[in-house]
Amino acid sequence: MKSDYATCGQLNHVGIVVGDLASIEAAVRAEGYDPHSHQDYEPGERFYFSDENEIEYEIVAYD
Numbered sequence: 001m002k003s004d005y006a007t008c009g010q011l012n013h014v015g016i017v018v019g020d021l022a023s024i025e026a027a028v029r030a031e032g033y034d035p036h037s038h039q040d041y042e043p044g045e046r047f048y049f050s051d052e053n054e055i056e057y058e059i060v061a062y063d
Helices: 021-030
Strands: 014-017 036-041 044-050 056-062
Touching: 021 044, 021 056
Parallel strands: 014 056
Antiparallel strands: 036 044, 044 056
16 A cells, blocks of 8 residues: 555545543554554544555544
8 A cells, every 4th residue: 555645636544433432442552453552632632543445444533
């Protein structure tokens, strides 16, 4: 998979908004994925993980 920002129209990641970030992270880990890049920022928190097809997901919860 090509990993850059130079290709016009290339999918970077899929974002999913959730209500309870901690429980979703536990579920992601239970499925065998490795959450990374945790960030706490205004107005919320997020982490990322990639699936077996190298698709990156951003899981975010807003305050």
